[in-house]
Every structure is written in structure tokens, then in C-alpha cells.
Amino acid sequence: MMVSNGDSLKTYLTIDQVKELFLYMGQKVIESKPLLTSIDSAIGDGDHGIGMEVGFKKAAEILQNNNLTTVNSIFLETGKAMISNMGGASGILFGTLFVASVKDKPIIHKLNLELLASFIQSGLEGVKARGKAELGDKTMIDALEPAVKALHQALEENEDLINALKKASEKAQDGMENTKNLIAKFGRAKSLGERAIGHQDAGATTISIMFEAIYTFVNELQNKGELQYE
Amino acid sequence: MKKVMNNPENVVNEMVEGFIATFGNGYKKVLNSNGVIVKNKPDRVAIITGGGSGHEPLFIGMVGEGLADGAAIGNVFSAPTPDTIIEVTKELDSGHGVLYVYGNYSGDVLNFDMAAEMLDFENIKTKTVLVNDDVASAAKENAKDRRGIAGDIFAIKIAGAAANDNLSLEQVAAITQKAVDNIRSIGVALSPSSIPSTGKYTFELAEDEIEFGMGIHGEPGIQKTKLLSADELTQIMVDYILKDIELEKGDEVCILVNGLGSTTLMELFIVSRKLTNILEDKGIIIYDADVNSYCTTLEMAGVSITVMKLDEELKKYYDKPAYSPYYFKKGR
Structure with a gap:
């Protein structure tokens, strides 16, 4: 089914598609473990890829073994799995991204661009509140915040879901690339000062991989004619 | 590096089971x-420590009378989960x-x-008291950003004793904070851990180099030199500490010479000998001294000194x- 331009609110993912999307996104992050490990070893403590693998594996287990019937619970259970199993700073921060996304949100059974933007906006705010990082501190925020902004902008401009996700993915990647130019304000990289310049942040890299996976997955749904449209 | 282990994924679980x-x-x-806890905790405020593994005997080795x-521990160099805590x-x-x-590490916090x-x-x-004794990890005006190293030992010792005195949580926290405010440490690394x-x-550190201020997870230090006596x-370490805390003639201190993993007691005592000489020459009274490897970084070689x-x-x-x-410690 072709999606017409201009109806950002009308394209949506079903609950099963959201679940598949989360599994796919997790798989893409897990496949990137060697990359994440080498990035994190350069300026961090080298455990970011290992931690993310633990978190997404556990989340996949829960998603596959439980009949989650709301989009909210998919976000929540993914976040809780990360917080409970990963350890380190990443466990709390990536877990908070998903848990805070659905905090005080109405229960939904399908996901469109407006809801996605609203969820991840809350997730972003949750991560900032907990981690105290702002844009420019060489953290996951540097990829996440531009991506969330891109979603909102696409929404305002009444773009369709695919274009919005494509732009968000591009902005996340730009943000990730830009962390190479930054001095770290948090974590082990902080003590490197100027020596961290030239190295990208591992958390921002994971965010970029996640957004690229979301775009790829939804684009594939569209190509297969499986994207829902009302 | 050769290590005695089974599956690397299970080192922490198997260590706890072995303990x-x-x-x-x-x-x-x-x-x-x-998590490791004492079997018979008295009915009073509880003291809990924790952090990543790889620093043994810290943290489980500081659980006791x-x-x-209790201690909540995470994977190697990785904070424990909230669930464990x-x-x-x-x-x-x-x-x-x-x-x-x-x-004081962001993941633990x-x-x-x-x-x-x-x-x-x-x-x-x-309530929380963050140990931030490593003078090399941030400037004095940003002391709240400093990392915690072997100063944990003194902080936990004081906290445990205060709790045993049946004080309130607020009082135990205040006394422990006072201890932390009076603890300074710095380390020097001779070779890394894996x-x-x-x-x-x-x-990485060249065969003939040492690095002052190296953190206990390999965080970069503040001064790299050729190997010194x-x-x-x-x-050099004492100079860094004395620049940071005012110690006058007649002041009383506890000192700890702490091995970072593979440095021998023989070497640690040679450091203790010099540390004691320097402080006594300044008229500073060494109330008590300790030499041991309490806060390690796997098999890292090196030593830290702590003054309270x-x-x-x-x-x-x-x-x-x-x-x-x-x-x-025997009471006195």
C-alpha cells in the first residue's frame, strides 16, 4: 500500500510490529558489539557494547515470552530489563530512556509519528534529568536530542512517518559524528580532557544505531506493503 | 594476560560463590x-558499600563487624544494578x-x-556519603568531582564504628562525611591490568614509565615519568597530598599504603618507610599506619597512599x- 505524502498522523505500526521493531533494533545493537567495544575502549572503560548486549538480550527474552498488549508495556519492559540487568551508567540511562518514554502516558495499542515523538521526547527529558547531561557534553544526548527534534519538525511539517524516521536517523548520525569534536563532561572520558577529541561517544553511537534500525525496519514494512494506514 | 578462571562471563558470580x-x-x-551481607547484623543503622568488581578485597572484604x-557488587569495573542494591x-x-x-563514580551514583x-x-x-579522596582526579575547587580510591577503607571503618554506637542515620552520615572530608589519596601505576x-x-604504559594519578579503572593520570626510586x-605522592590538605606540626593522621594488585608487600613497606619519614620530619603525628592491598585494580602494579x-x-x-x-583492627 502506498503512503501518501502529508499525512503524518495516519501511518502507524501495530502492536506486533512495534514488538518486532524492538527485537530488530536490539539485534542491530547486539550485532554492533565489536564496534561499540572498540569505541568505548578508546576513551571509556570498554564495557558499553557488552552492557547493551545484556540489556537488549534480556529485553528480547521478555518481549518474546510475554504477551504484551500495549505499546507502553513494550517500552516499559524493555527499559526495566535494562535497568535490572545491565549495571553501569548505561543500564540506568538507556533503561530510563524507555521507562520515561511511557511515564504518565495514555495507554496505546498502535504507534504513529505523533505518539513516537511524544514518547521519545519524554524519554529524552528523563535521561537528561537523571544523567544531568546536556547537548554538547559528549554523551548519548548528542545523538538523541537532534533525532527527537527531527521527529517534531517532521510532524509540524506534516511529513510522513518514513521521511520523519529517515531524518531522525540522519540527525542521530550527525550528532554521533559530532561527538568526535567534543570534550567529555561525564564518565571515564572526562578525565581525558582534550585527548578525547577525535573519538566518538559510545552511547551516542548506540542511539544512532537504534534510529537507523527504526528507519530501516519501518521502511522495509513500507516496501513489503505491511505498513498500516488509516 | 593469563588468568585463573572458567568462563569470563561468570567470574563475578563464581567469586561470590567462592567467598x-x-x-x-x-x-x-x-x-x-x-550481594554479600553479614549473617547477624545488629539492630541499628546499616552500612552498605559497593561498586564494580575487580578491586578485591574491596568491597566484600570490607563487610564485617x-x-x-553488606556490599552490592557489579561486573568487573561496572556499577551494581539497582536491583542488587x-x-x-x-x-x-x-x-x-x-x-x-x-x-564517587557516575555509574555507581x-x-x-x-x-x-x-x-x-x-x-x-x-542516605549517601560519596568517597572522593583521589586528589589527582580533579582540581581542589572541583573536589566534588573527584573519584574514590583507597579512602573507601577509612570511610567504611569510621561508618561501621559510628553505626555500632547506635547513632541515628543522620549522625552516622555526618561522621562518615567528616571522615571523607579529611581523607586524601593518590596513586602511581607501574603496569596495567587486563x-x-x-x-x-x-x-598502555611503556616498560620504563610510571604514571601518577592513574585511576583504579585505568583512568589517565596527571604525570607520567620514567621509573623512579x-x-x-x-x-612526589606526598607532595600532591600535602598541597591539598593542611597538615601542621602536631596534627594526627592515619596512613594507608595500599597496593594496586600485583605490587608486593616488600615494595609497599619501602613506600611506608619513606612516607613515615617525611611526615615525622614535618612533625606530623602518625596515630596509626596500615600497609596492605585493600583497593586493587585486578593485577595492576602500583601503590597508592592515603592520609586521614x-x-x-x-x-x-x-x-x-x-x-x-x-x-x-584491635580496639584501643
Whole structure:
């Protein structure tokens, strides 16, 4: 089914598609473990890829073994799995991204661009509140915040879901690339000062991989004619 | 680097199981998590410490009588999960509240704070004292950003003694904070350690180089030099500490010479000899001294020195007896 331009609110993912999307996104992050490990070893403590693998594996287990019937619970259970199993700073921060996304949100059974933007906006705010990082501190925020902004902008401009996700993915990647130019304000990289310049942040890299996976997955749904449209 | 292990993924679980297999008379493991607690905690404020593994005997080795009542530990160099911290806290709280005493690292702070928030919903009161003794890890004006290293030992010793005095949570926290405010440390690394899961070294250091201020996870230090004599490197470390804390003739201190993993007691005593000489030459009174490898970084080679400036109150709690298989003080 072709999606017409201009109806950002009308394209949506079903609950099963959201679940598949989360599994796919997790798989893409897990496949990137060697990359994440080498990035994190350069300026961090080298455990970011290992931690993310633990978190997404556990989340996949829960998603596959439980009949989650709301989009909210998919976000929540993914976040809780990360917080409970990963350890380190990443466990709390990536877990908070998903848990805070659905905090005080109405229960939904399908996901469109407006809801996605609203969820991840809350997730972003949750991560900032907990981690105290702002844009420019060489953290996951540097990829996440531009991506969330891109979603909102696409929404305002009444773009369709695919274009919005494509732009968000591009902005996340730009943000990730830009962390190479930054001095770290948090974590082990902080003590490197100027020596961290030239190295990208591992958390921002994971965010970029996640957004690229979301775009790829939804684009594939569209190509297969499986994207829902009302 | 060769290591004695089975599956690298299981090193922490198997270490905890081994600790309990060895010292199970006095300790138990908290179900489903890497928490270790004393079997018979008195009915008073509880002291809990924790952090990543790889620093043994810290943190489980500081669980004992007159010390911490429990430790929540994470994977190698990685903070424990909130779940682990919550389980340990619930096992130990007897309604008087719980004091968390641990090193100031962002991962640990995030996980302990989240645990504290969740426990708050269940009406379990917690307070936190962050140990930030490493003078090399941030400038004096940013002391709150400093990392915690072997100063944990003195902080936990004081906290445990204060808790045993049946003080309130607020009082125990205040005394522990006072101890932390008077503790300064710095280390020097001679060779790196490698992480079990990756086999990779945490940093590189030429065969003939040493680095002052290297952190206990391989965080970069502040001064790299050619290998120096024990007396020379001790002098440099003392200079960094004395630049940071005012010590006058007649002041009383406790000192700790701490090995970072593979440095021998022989070497540590050579450092202690010089440290003692320098302080005594300045008229500083060494109230008590300790030499051991308490806060290590796997097999890293190197040494840290820690000084705690005392007043009558800190002396009173320092003097209380304490016992664990890895830390013991006779009372005086």
C-alpha cells in the first residue's frame, strides 16, 4: 500500500510490529558489539557494547515470552530489563530512556509519528534529568536530542512517518559524528580532557544505531506493503 | 594476560560463590544477586558499600563487624544494578535506615540513587556519603568531582564504628562525611591490568614509565615519568597530598599504603618507610599506619597512599575494633 505524502498522523505500526521493531533494533545493537567495544575502549572503560548486549538480550527474552498488549508495556519492559540487568551508567540511562518514554502516558495499542515523538521526547527529558547531561557534553544526548527534534519538525511539517524516521536517523548520525569534536563532561572520558577529541561517544553511537534500525525496519514494512494506514 | 578462571562471563558470580563457600559461617549471599551481607547484623543503622568488581578485597572484604554490613557488587569495573542494591538494602534494614558509602563514580551514583528512590516508596530511609579522596582526579575547587580510591577503607571503618554506637542515620552520615572530608589519596601505576571478558589492557604504559594519578579503572593520570626510586615516587605522592590538605606540626593522621594488585608487600613497606619519614620530619603525628592491598585494580602494579587527618571524634571511631577476613583492627 502506498503512503501518501502529508499525512503524518495516519501511518502507524501495530502492536506486533512495534514488538518486532524492538527485537530488530536490539539485534542491530547486539550485532554492533565489536564496534561499540572498540569505541568505548578508546576513551571509556570498554564495557558499553557488552552492557547493551545484556540489556537488549534480556529485553528480547521478555518481549518474546510475554504477551504484551500495549505499546507502553513494550517500552516499559524493555527499559526495566535494562535497568535490572545491565549495571553501569548505561543500564540506568538507556533503561530510563524507555521507562520515561511511557511515564504518565495514555495507554496505546498502535504507534504513529505523533505518539513516537511524544514518547521519545519524554524519554529524552528523563535521561537528561537523571544523567544531568546536556547537548554538547559528549554523551548519548548528542545523538538523541537532534533525532527527537527531527521527529517534531517532521510532524509540524506534516511529513510522513518514513521521511520523519529517515531524518531522525540522519540527525542521530550527525550528532554521533559530532561527538568526535567534543570534550567529555561525564564518565571515564572526562578525565581525558582534550585527548578525547577525535573519538566518538559510545552511547551516542548506540542511539544512532537504534534510529537507523527504526528507519530501516519501518521502511522495509513500507516496501513489503505491511505498513498500516488509516 | 593469563588468568585463573572458567568462563569470563561468570567470574563475578563464581567469586561470590567462592567467598561464601569459604566464609559462609559469617556471611551470606543475597538471593539472585551479587550481594554479600553479614549473617547477624545488629539492630541499628546499616552500612552498605559497593561498586564494580575487580578491586578485591574491596568491597566484600570490607563487610564485617564494625565495618560495612553488606556490599552490592557489579561486573568487573561496572556499577551494581539497582536491583542488587535494593535486595541488599532490604535484607539489612531494620527500620533505622541505611547509609550507602562508596566511591564517587557516575555509574555507581546513578544506580545507588535509583535504588534509593525506589526504596523511598517502600519507606526505607537511605542516605549517601560519596568517597572522593583521589586528589589527582580533579582540581581542589572541583573536589566534588573527584573519584574514590583507597579512602573507601577509612570511610567504611569510621561508618561501621559510628553505626555500632547506635547513632541515628543522620549522625552516622555526618561522621562518615567528616571522615571523607579529611581523607586524601593518590596513586602511581607501574603496569596495567587486563579485563577478564576482553583480555585487553586498560591502558598502555611503556616498560620504563610510571604514571601518577592513574585511576583504579585505568583512568589517565596527571604525570607520567620514567621509573623512579621508591623514595622519589613516595615524595612526589606526598607532595600532591600535602598541597591539598593542611597538615601542621602536631596534627594526627592515619596512613594507608595500599597496593594496586600485583605490587608486593616488600615494595609497599619501602613506600611506608619513606612516607613515615617525611611526615615525622614535618612533625606530623602518625596515630596509626596500615600497609596492605585493600583497593586493587585486578593485577595492576602500583601503590597508592592515603592520609586521614584525625580529630577526637574520628579517633574515637577509628579506635573501635573491627573484623573481616581482610581487615582487622584491635580496639584501643
